[in-house]
Amino acid sequence: MALSAVLRPGHVCLRVLDLEAAIVHYRDRLGLQETDRDDQGRVYFKGWDEQDWFSVVLREAPEPGMDYLGFRVLNEAHLARYEAALRAFGCQVERIPAGELRHCGARVRFDSPTGHWFELYASKDCKGNGLGRLNPNPWPEDLKGMQPSRFDHCLIYGDDLDGTVRLFREVLEFDLTEQIMEGELMVGAFLTCSNKAHDIAIIRHAEKGRFHHASFLLGTWEEVLRAADLISMHDIPLDIGPTRHGITRGRTIYFFDPSGNRNEVFCGDYTWYADHQPITWTTDQLGRAIFFHDRKLNERFLSVVT
Amino acid sequence: MDTHFEVLIEDTAERFICQPNDSVLKGMERLSRCDIPVGCRGGGCGVCKVQVIHGQYLRRRMSRAHIGDAEAAAGIGLACCLVPLSHLTLRVVRAPCAPLFGARRPQNSAPVSPGSPRPHKE
Ligand code: FES
Ligand SMILES: [Fe+2]
Numbered sequence: 001m002a003l004s005a006v007l008r009p010g011h012v013c014l015r016v017l018d019l020e021a022a023i024v025h026y027r028d029r030l031g032l033q034e035t036d037r038d039d040q041g042r043v044y045f046k047g048w049d050e051q052d053w054f055s056v057v058l059r060e061a062p063e064p065g066m067d068y069l070g071f072r073v074l075n076e077a078h079l080a081r082y083e084a085a086l087r088a089f090g091c092q093v094e095r096i097p098a099g100e101l102r103h104c105g106a107r108v109r110f111d112s113p114t115g116h117w118f119e120l121y122a123s124k125d126c127k128g129n130g131l132g133r134l135n136p137n138p139w140p141e142d143l144k145g146m147q148p149s150r151f152d153h154c155l156i157y158g159d160d161l162d163g164t165v166r167l168f169r170e171v172l173e174f175d176l177t178e179q180i181m182e183g184e185l186m187v188g189a190f191l192t193c194s195n196k197a198h199d200i201a202i203i204r205h206a207e208k209g210r211f212h213h214a215s216f217l218l219g220t221w222e223e224v225l226r227a228a229d230l231i232s233m234h235d236i237p238l239d240i241g242p243t244r245h246g247i248t249r250g251r252t253i254y255f256f257d258p259s260g261n262r263n264e265v266f267c268g269d270y271t272w273y274a275d276h277q278p279i280t281w282t283t284d285q286l287g288r289a290i291f292f293h294d295r296k297l298n299e300r301f302l303s304v305v306t
Numbered sequence: 307m308d309t310h311f312e313v314l315i316e317d318t319a320e321r322f323i324c325q326p327n328d329s330v331l332k333g334m335e336r337l338s339r340c341d342i343p344v345g346c347r348g349g350g351c352g353v354c355k356v357q358v359i360h361g362q363y364l365r366r367r368m369s370r371a372h373i374g375d376a377e378a379a380a381g382i383g384l385a386c387c388l389v390p391l392s393h394l395t396l397r398v399v400r401a402p403c404a405p406l407f408g409a410r411r412p413q414n415s416a417p418v419s420p421g422s423p424r425p426h427k428e
Binding site: 017204205259283305 | 349368406
């Protein structure tokens with residue numbers, strides 16, 4: 001299905017055990033910009049080159065993980081169209097009024113066969129990237145940490161992979177860019193609503209509703225190596241990397257926030273076009289599909305989730 | 307006061323010394339040992355679960371999804387969130403390893419599986 005009216009993953013709301021520790025991690029180490037707080041104690045962040053007011057929301061809670069992943073859609077007409085289609089698909093759907101998340105318009109929240117909650121929304125206030133739109137400079141000078149330009153995608157784990165893939169392809173008009181197959185069984189799906197190699201990825205797993213990672217975009221491999229330096233300089237728990245994925249070709253490093261939610265910073269996938277055909281990886285070559293250099297399955301990377 | 311406490315893993319009779327203020331897991335990793343499984347190191351994933359048999363320790367925040375009140379009362383905790391306040395004796399509680407990619411195709415092929423928990427909203 002070419003050209004979804006879903007534009008991009010626009011926000012992820014993560015639960016953290018200790019909000020203060022999480023703020024230091026996401027603001028000073030990862031290097032997002034803090035853009036707001038609300039009367040529920042939630043804290044809002046964005047990558048420096050994102051125009052919208054926020055893309056990450058943190059909430060203190062007794063167990064970490066992902067509350068929901070939100071996608072921006074083109075306009076209110078498409079929002080209403082998708083809302084009706086989600087109901088017809090069988091999702092539980094609820095409208096959340098504008099302003100429940102500060103600076104965000106009305107959201108359509110829905111569940112999925114893998115037990116994850118997603119949202120669609122058509123408007124969010126513009127914060128801008130601080131460079132303006134008239135003869136701008138290429139980058140701002142006051143950045144901290146790893147300095148990702150944007151929140152890019154999430155990888156989630158859940159049981160009914162086929163159901164959630166069907167939801168994204170049939171209802172939300174995403175394309176399947178890559179898949180991991182164990183014989184006839186799809187065990188991993190990489191899906192895009194745009195020109196990226198993935199806007200969301202899903203891995204089959206015994207439990208519902210698990211969160212594997214939220215990923216943030218860097219510009220170059222050198223910046224990935226610099227992120228690796230910062231991980232050691234600040235004793236951030238490293239998961240794996242810097243390395244290359246076979247799947248999506250991303251050059252990447254993974255680490256954990258202070259509550260055990262996994263983060264990724266990466267650069268360099270490829271451009272997807274709607275007339276392309278998906279890439280298939282088979283589980284007998286899973287090692288190089290996931291980590292192209294050492295070609296080994298990594299138990300922690302594959303099994304640790306929140 | 308000597309704050310270098312010794313951790314004894316009862317299962318294997320292995321011991322290591324924890325640096326002051328290090329969690330049990332961090333102390334273990336510092337010595338490049340692997341007596342206890344290592345995951346997120348932040349109390350989120352639950353793979354480093356142990357039961358303390360003897361000794362005093364401080365509990366940092368850890369996920370309620372993995373440690374409930376009853377378990378906490380029984381001395382069970384996540385090694386990445388337990389900081390020794392004395393010498394400790396503990397057992398590794400190995401969670402049953404979830405099969406890669408889950409079991410098989412879910413039997414329930416209904417479009418949406420009911421009962422998924424609702425995220426927080428006020
Ligand atoms: S390593 Fe994840 S909870 Fe301890
Ligand atoms: Fe990723």
